[in-house]
Amino acid sequence: MNKLIVLLQQPDIEQKMQEAPDSAYEIGVVIGSYLPFVVLVGVAYGIYHYNKKKRGS
Numbered sequence: 001m002n003k004l005i006v007l008l009q010q011p012d013i014e015q016k017m018q019e020a021p022d023s024a025y026e027i028g029v030v031i032g033s034y035l036p037f038v039v040l041v042g043v044a045y046g047i048y049h050y051n052k053k054k055r056g057s
Contacts, residue, residue, distance in 0.1 A: 013033055020026045
């Protein structure tokens with residue numbers, strides 16, 4: 001069931017790149033696809049750093 005949900009949520013980036021009207025749209029697709037991952041990593045690092053600092057005191 002989880003695999004089905006993941007497959008439905010993943011956008012077809014290659015198809016969007018082929019149908020892109022110009023290069024600016026392609027850049028927006030790439031940024032939009034990686035930005036959630038980068039934000040998630042940043043939040044995880046912030047939580048890790050906060051807990052490490054709190055435990056060290």
